[in-house]
Amino acid sequence: MSKKILLEKASIPGIKTYEVYRQNGGYASVEKALKSMTPDEVVEEVKASGLRGRGGAGFPTGLKWSFIDKKSGKPRHLVCNADESEPGTFKDRFLMEYIPHLLIEGMITSSYALEANLSYIYIRGEYMWVYKILERAIKEAYAAGWLGKNILGTGYNLDLYVHCGGGAYICGEETALIESLEGKRGNPRIKPPFPAVSGLWSNPTVVNNVESIAAVPWIVNNTGAEYAKIGIGRSTGTKLISASGHIKNPGVYEIELGLSVDEFMNSDEYLGGMIDERPLKAFVPGGSSVPVLPANLIYKTANGEDRLMTYESLSDGGFATGSMLGSGGFIVYNDTACIVRNTWNFSRFYHHESCGQCSPCREGTGWLEKVLHRIENGHGREEDIDLLWSIQSKIEGNTICPLGDAAAWPVAAAIRHFRDEFEYHVRFPEKIKNRDHFVNEPFEKVRHLVGKQTV
Template sequence: MGQKILLEHANVPGIKTYEVYRQHGGYRSVEKALKSMTPDEVVEEVKTSGLRGRGGAGFPTGMKWSFIDKKSGKPRHLVCNADESEPGTFKDRYLMEYIPHLLIEGMITSSYALGCNQSYIYIRGEYMWVYRILETAIKEAYAAGWLGKNILGTGWDLDLAVHCGGGAYICGEETALIESLEGKRGNPRIKPPFPAISGLWQNPTVVNNVESIAVVPWIVNNTGAEYAKIGIGRSTGTKLISASGHCKNPGVYEIELGLSVDEFMNSDEYLGGMMDDRPLKALIPGGSSVPILPAHLIFKNAEGGDRLMSYESLSEGGFASGSMLGSGGFIVYNDTTCVVRNTWNFSRFYHHESCGQCSPCREGTGWMEKVLHRIETGHGREEDIDLLWDIQRKIEGNTICPLGDAAAWPVAAAIRHFREEFEYHVRFPERIKDKDHFVHEPFEKVRHLVAKQTV
């Protein structure tokens, strides 16, 4: 396996406790940063590393930090986005549950770099047991002098609090998270102004993902240049992948970016191939909101080049033949999977989680769910497929926040790559036999039946 940064000590007994974490080099980045580096020097190291936000967008972290307003004199805040609600993604939960002090160390070092004196971890409402783990770890950090007043005798103060979210997917969007943290309904804000100028309580604020913050200690300890040597091109460093679905070895993996999808999927070191050795039908590489890829585009791109686990390679060809690395929610589907049912399930989720603020999302997600349900249960009409395409097209790019895009992209990709399966549901409803409406017939047979009837 490749180099481990975040999960290097994951299997050390007792690593979630302060004593064991400290014995394994914990909090060295805080000592180095506070005693021998200026805040701007820490920011420069993160810039040099090429670290990109690990929550899904992939925006350069150091650049995001450099946008924070330092001239207004207002208090600044760092907020950790631990509202991990993307279906298929569970890597942040793993980090917080098993190595909580790594996140806390990252919060302290990052807060110093940004000039913050009050920072927050906003955690998903359903993660109550993880919330308690973080609370315990924060108390240990206070007791050891890493948080509070005059940290390491430098005159710098930092308070850190954990806030339990409202159990809403929309609060994973940074401005909705800020609204919720202020005690209001989690509705996304119109941007600009961006949080770096006017965020939490109208103060300059940076919102970063758990994984993004947890890797900062390694960068500070080992330099950004060393981090940049890992990975490939602009996809530097390592990435946590949450693997689930019809693979032999589901779980959380730390990979070096640039690993081939083929090796990650089929190597015994990683997923070990397909469960029960059934054929691979499709794959979602970055969580439910990114486009699904059919089998023939998973290991090779449209031009025949090897598909790599990187931001650039997975998006090669655009949405016509590519997808996105996203949050790293790697969902594997075998040949028994019904793409129509899977897409309907995602649409139900996004309809339920829409905040309702934007008409295209509020109305469009509901209609997509209804039409997909009609097709899935054998009551669809031929024109429903084009209707779905039209609805998703009118949602994408027309909402305040990316939830609209997240709802539209899976529907568009499913129709683009598996249109025959939608037509199969419409034309052969009697073949959908079992109670779950799974299409057990091979996709090639589905294509043949549809093509034969069309002729």
């Protein structure tokens, strides 16, 4: 059994209420930090833990905290990014819905570390029922003296608010989130300056993901050194994984980083293998924005080593043979899945969610969707495949924020690993139009008809 840090108490009846949470050790990290640690000491513990941002980028959390400007004299802010909108990812929702006080405890302890007196949880608009759960929990925390003036008699003050966004994927990017929080359109800002210097209302600001902040109480209570013992290498601690697709046991799992993909996929403790025992075709390990990997690269890296659930192992070899851990949106496909249709679906999403600020993303995502739609509906041309490759290459790296990259990477990986499937769509349009092409003709037969080719 993997060690549980975030979900250790998830099954306790009534854990979402303050009384039960407190009876089971809740808010101990706030007591320890405020009464026996300086803010800098809390930062150092988080740095020692090796905790990396769990929202997708994987940047060291403690290092990010150390960048905040403490010399300007301006107020500082902590903003929790609860705008969980990556397709295939739903682990932050689980934490907030079932253990809301864990996030609030993490916000208090983390705000103290940053010497912030006003902090926010920015939650996506579609999570309205979760918003109400957090609001109720925050009221309980105020009533019990964990928020407000002179917390625990230490002289530390903190006000915490939940702000509901408008349901825009782009607001998952930290500067777009800040713009939205200020009441403006959620367009990403050009960096520098970075939020640590000029963020919310031009004040020094740190933006962290729900899962990252929820890990802080355990780190403070047990020390960063103990947290660093969990996991492997620079991938320390545990990670929440949102698992979906053609698997027997979809859901949210907490794993120790370093677990093999094979064990996670096939053991009864986790996903339990493929549903209906159909062959594994591909998987996306970190949400819709990361490259898809074919079956031959799922369990083994390009050099033959076991593929592990870590930042390093999943990205081994770069995008030619690797992917990313990302936000942990683990999507599995069997041999009946159509990669072209799946890629088109992702491209529709990114075109719809582009803020339109950057020409390569605004125009490029639209063209990706249009060309993929043409291919998927049996009207594709041979040159369309190379056109897709050209379009995605002109988007990647040419936008203010990573949404352009997120739109380009899935298309590039799909063509790189499944070009023959795109060619099948172009060469056999009559088979495509009946919309059940890979149910009647599984992928291995498609490979035989077309012949394997890669970019």
